[in-house]
Amino acid sequence: xxxxxxxxxxxxxxxxxxxxxxxxxxxxxxxxxxxxxxxxxxxxxxxxxxxxxxxxxxxxxxxxxxxxxxxxxxxxxxxxxxxxxxxxxxxxxxxxxxxxxxxxxxxxxxxxxxxxxxxxxxxxxxxxxxxxxxxxxxxxxxxxxxxxxxxxxxxxxxxxxxxxxxxxxxxxxxxxxxxxxxxxxxxxxxxxxxxxxxxxxxxxxxxxxxxxxxxxxxxxxxxxxxxxxxxxxxxxxxxxxxxxxxxxxxxxxxxxxxxxxxxxxxxxxxxxxxxxxxxxxxxxxxxxxxxxxxxxxxxxxxxxxxxxxxxxxxxxxxxxxxxxxxxxxxxxxxxxxxxxxxxxxxxxxxxxxxxxxxxxxxxxxxxxxxxxxxxxxxxxxxxxxxxxxxxxxxxxxxxxxxxxxxxxxxxxxxxxxxxxxxxxxxxxxxxxxxxxxxxxxxxxxxxxxxxxxxxxxxxxxxxxxxxxxxxxxxxxxxxxxxxxxxxxxxxxxxxxxxxxxxxxxxxxxxxxxxxxxxxxxxxxxxxxxxxxxxxxxxxxxxxxxxxxxxxxxxxxxxxxxxxxxxxxxxxxxxxxxxxxxxxxxxxxxxxxxxxxxxxxxxxxxxxxxxxxxxxxxxxxxxxxxxxxxxxxxxxxxxxxxxxxxxxxxxxxxxxxxxxxxxxxxxxxxxxxxxxxxxxxxxxxxxxxxxxxxxxxxxxxxxxxxxxxxxxxxxxxxxxxxxxxxxxxxxxxxxxxxxxxxxxxxxxxxxxxxxxxxxxxxxxxxxxxxxxxxxxxxxxxxxxxxxxxxxxxxxxxxxxxxxxxxxxxxxxxxxxxxxxxxxxxxxxxxxxxxxxxxxxxxxxxxxxxxxxxxxxxxxxxxxxxxxxxxx
Numbered sequence: 001x002x003x004x005x006x007x008x009x010x011x012x013x014x015x016x017x018x019x020x021x022x023x024x025x026x027x028x029x030x031x032x033x034x035x036x037x038x039x040x041x042x043x044x045x046x047x048x049x050x051x052x053x054x055x056x057x058x059x060x061x062x063x064x065x066x067x068x069x070x071x072x073x074x075x076x077x078x079x080x081x082x083x084x085x086x087x088x089x090x091x092x093x094x095x096x097x098x099x100x101x102x103x104x105x106x107x108x109x110x111x112x113x114x115x116x117x118x119x120x121x122x123x124x125x126x127x128x129x130x131x132x133x134x135x136x137x138x139x140x141x142x143x144x145x146x147x148x149x150x151x152x153x154x155x156x157x158x159x160x161x162x163x164x165x166x167x168x169x170x171x172x173x174x175x176x177x178x179x180x181x182x183x184x185x186x187x188x189x190x191x192x193x194x195x196x197x198x199x200x201x202x203x204x205x206x207x208x209x210x211x212x213x214x215x216x217x218x219x220x221x222x223x224x225x226x227x228x229x230x231x232x233x234x235x236x237x238x239x240x241x242x243x244x245x246x247x248x249x250x251x252x253x254x255x256x257x258x259x260x261x262x263x264x265x266x267x268x269x270x271x272x273x274x275x276x277x278x279x280x281x282x283x284x285x286x287x288x289x290x291x292x293x294x295x296x297x298x299x300x301x302x303x304x305x306x307x308x309x310x311x312x313x314x315x316x317x318x319x320x321x322x323x324x325x326x327x328x329x330x331x332x333x334x335x336x337x338x339x340x341x342x343x344x345x346x347x348x349x350x351x352x353x354x355x356x357x358x359x360x361x362x363x364x365x366x367x368x369x370x371x372x373x374x375x376x377x378x379x380x381x382x383x384x385x386x387x388x389x390x391x392x393x394x395x396x397x398x399x400x401x402x403x404x405x406x407x408x409x410x411x412x413x414x415x416x417x418x419x420x421x422x423x424x425x426x427x428x429x430x431x432x433x434x435x436x437x438x439x440x441x442x443x444x445x446x447x448x449x450x451x452x453x454x455x456x457x458x459x460x461x462x463x464x465x466x467x468x469x470x471x472x473x474x475x476x477x478x479x480x481x482x483x484x485x486x487x488x489x490x491x492x493x494x495x496x497x498x499x500x501x502x503x504x505x506x507x508x509x510x511x512x513x514x515x516x517x518x519x520x521x522x523x524x525x526x527x528x529x530x531x532x533x534x535x536x537x538x539x540x541x542x543x544x545x546x547x548x549x550x551x552x553x554x555x556x557x558x559x560x561x562x563x564x565x566x567x568x569x570x571x572x573x574x575x576x577x578x579x580x581x582x583x584x585x586x587x588x589x590x591x592x593x594x595x596x597x598x599x600x601x602x603x604x605x606x607x608x609x610x611x612x613x614x615x616x617x618x619x620x621x622x623x624x625x626x627x628x629x630x631x632x633x634x635x636x637x638x639x640x641x642x643x644x645x646x647x648x649x650x651x652x653x654x655x656x657x658x659x660x661x662x663x664x665x666x667x668x669x670x671x672x673x674x675x676x677x678x679x680x681x682x683x684x685x686x687x688x689x690x691x692x693x694x695x696x697x698x699x700x701x702x703x704x705x706x707x708x709x710x711x712x713x714x715x716x717x718x719x720x721x722x723x724x725x726x727x728x729x730x731x732x733x734x735x736x737x738x739x740x741x742x743x744x745x746x747x748x749x750x751x752x753x754x755x756x757x758x759x760x761x762x763x764x765x766x767x768x769x770x771x772x773x774x775x776x777x778x779x780x781x782x783x784x785x786x787x788x789x790x791x792x793x794x795x796x797x798x799x800x801x802x803x804x805x806x807x808x809x810x811x812x813x814x815x816x817x818x819x820x821x822x823x824x825x826x827x828x829x830x831x832x833x834x835x836x837x838x839x840x841x842x843x844x845x846x847x848x849x850x851x852x853x854x855x856x857x858x859x860x861x862x863x864x865x866x867x868x869x870x
Contacts, residue, residue: 001015004067005025007076014063016067020428021059021063023047035047035048035058037504037580038504041797045101048104075370085113086148091364092147093144093147094140095137097552097770098135100230100552101131103369104131105131105133108131112124117149121142128804134801178263193215197213197336198287199338208276208277209280210280210283214288220241224254232767235358236278239353243282244285249361259529259545262525264526266526274826275822278759292328293314300323347757377506377519384423384426385422389588393444395441397439401438405433410425411424423573444644449783455641455642460642461642478635480633492661492665495783501551503551504581505521505586506520507578507579508520509569511571516567518546520566522557523557523558527558556591587793591646596617597617598616598657609683613634613635614635615635619639624656624658630685659721663833677719690731692816693729694720694722697732697750700752700814712737713739713740715738717842719841719844726828732750734749735747744842746806748811753813753816757821758815761817768830773806848864
């Protein structure tokens with residue numbers, strides 16, 4: 001069946017067989033990748049387009065039903081080369097992180113503003129409720145809608161559509177990647193264009209390497225092994241290179257996460273990008289400028305100190321003589337080896353790019369729909385693959401009858417041991433072929449949520465190495481507990497939660513003889529290369545992994561799972577194969593944030609000083625387990641356990657649960673001692689930076705002041721919590737309202753963060769806001785429902801994540817900039833204090849102590865109606 005639809009003003013004749021969605025036509029037939037596949041069930045808004053003037057989710061509209069109608073995608077919003085007001089507003093406000101969801105928000109916001117010129121926050125929340133930003137840039141999205149409303153009435157302020165960004169990929173790679181042959185970088189250097197290559201690469205086992213290339217045409221390319229998945233690293237690192245080389249930020253091209261051309265890197269996790277990638281990049285860029293100045297001094301016959309550098313040029317005292325960076329290195333292939341501790345510009349002297357406002361690198365491509373994510377990749381001759389996966393975590397394949405799938409026209413079935421997959425010309429056929437396989441699975445027998453705590457306690461395991469259990473004791477905590485004037489014991493719990501990145505895992509693999517090339521969404525490209533080489537019996541030098549900027553991960557996209565699936569299918573098919581997981585695959589076959597059971601006990605003396613502390617985490621991990629408080633007698637323990645569901649890295653990992661337990665218990669101890677929670681914490685803190693964030697947060701929230709809101713019946717309360725994680729410090733305060741029926745409403749959040757030197761202030765503030773809002777989910781309502789190994793709420797309809805209406809109207813972020821301190825990552829630290837701050841606020845409001853995350857899965861505080869307001 002063929003129908004005509006008008007897409008972005010152009011009539012298109014498209015095929016529309018029964019069941020074919022508009023999204024499939026737009027992406028598969030017309031090559032318009034702006035509308036994204038997020039959930040496939042109409043629950044996330046990522047595929048929103050305009051049908052006439054009406055926003056629709058293209059995954060829920062039959063292509064045939066769009067016949068004769070006007071369809072507008074994000075690619076068609078701009079007119080006559082001028083940005084649409086929503087596109088410009090999103091850029092100005094920085095209302096995105098990874099950007100995967102952005103096209104859907106833009107088309108829906110454009111439709112809203114065409115009907116309601118100046119919507120208030122309540123109207124915005126209601127109209128855009130069907131949209132998810134998993135990076136949780138919601139506060140900025142609200143502000144962007146308001147800004148777009150202003151621009152609708154001031155068209156003279158609209159900007160031209162910016163040029164497309166140059167693809168940030170390396171040139172043709174060397175025969176052997178540099179990290180595999182550091183003793184002989186000649187082959188690598190030969191693949192670089194003419195110019196200067198400044199390299200920090202001191203130790204074969206040192207992952208903190210970087211290189212910066214200044215080309216004969218003046219192009220500046222920096223190389224790092226880190227990935228970009230919405231955390232803003234691409235922008236921040238580009239600013240630092242620009243600062244050291246005295247050029248505008250847009251003059252720097254940053255190649256990230258390419259195993260042929262990038263430095264070796266352990267992976268992008270643990271907020272390591274800024275503390276690990278930034279120093280060597282700064283050192284390499286600063287050294288490159290020193291070499292350029294020396295070359296200019298030799299050419300001009302002047303002293304280096306008499307020269308100035310700016311904008312890609314080096315000039316003499318009066319602006320002459322002058323030469324461009326490119327002219328100085330033309331005809332050369334110069335390599336400068338740079339020690340990791342080479343001098344760089346002190347942060348107090350930054351004045352060009354770093355530490356100043358800057359739009360996100362690549363943001364214009366996001367708002368225009370030009371940015372290609374791993375799920376958007378297409379190459380000539382490409383096929384689509386799907387893999388048979390177990391319906392339950394840990395399921396083992398007993399039998400698979402693939403005859404029905406193999407009989408489908410154009411379908412190739414690939415069966416290798418327990419790996420079964422299919423390849424077809426399009427994704428729809430591949431999915432149908434996998435569904436046609438008659439498979440029998442052995443599923444594990446395990447507990448559900450009600451039996452989880454007993455199961456974890458009854459099944460301890462011994463693990464060697466850094467992830468193993470431990471028990472650290474100082475003093476005599478048991479005796480001190482017995483002798484305490486006030487003693488408290490409690491158990492805190494945290495449920496399994498899912499990452500739910502809006503872009504499901506995706507990879508594109510192709511073979512050239514024994515050479516494998518994979519583009520994949522992974523946080524660990526070099527680990528993926530190793531795993532692919534081992535699984536496929538290849539020399540690692542014959543495996544090339546590149547990582548395009550991808551749509552969120554939050555710790556959930558480590559390793560090579562989807563890359564290996566695509567590689568196996570491509571090898572069997574003899575053609576490139578693209579594999580994208582479904583939303584249910586993400587829930588069932590990914591891994592989860594570990595569940596936690598935490599036993600805490602503490603005691604104070606007659607003067608209110610903490611004299612004893614014991615803390616045991618079962619299962620979830622040791623991140624953030626140490627207490628920052630001064631306590632003479634303490635026992636800190638971590639006990640790994642056998643777990644019924646796959647678990648792994650998640651944003652801040654166990655620090656969220658450990659901080660929740662510790663900061664909740666600190667409030668209980670303060671109450672038992674009759675002390676103010678802020679003063680009680682300050683009395684036990686020796687870390688001046690942590691004291692500073694706590695004091696600043698208390699001032700910003702108005703600690704100690706009457707928090708009641710006129711016209712808001714119910715019990716009001718303010719709670720506070722602090723923490724240290726990955727070198728950063730955070731304090732969060734929450735104001736809540738608990739209604740008579742127990743309904744909890746979050747009125748205001750304040751977070752103060754110290755991440756050392758701030759490189760990109762707006763980008764860091766964006767990360768802090770996103771972490772706070774993302775943390776609201778596990779704190780308030782997110783949890784996996786399961787039975788045995790089966791996930792029972794594995795859809796975006798059934799699994800609730802934060803949306804616009806969950807975000808308080810008042811959300812304030814205070815950044816403490818410490819230019820003398822190294823930069824720490826800001827993506828994880830802010831998430832660890834949100835749950836205890838809310839729990840403490842609930843107690844302050846109504847006297848109910850909540851000790852399990854999520855705190856209020858039904859939206860109501862249990863027992864609040866029977867408790868006395870505080």
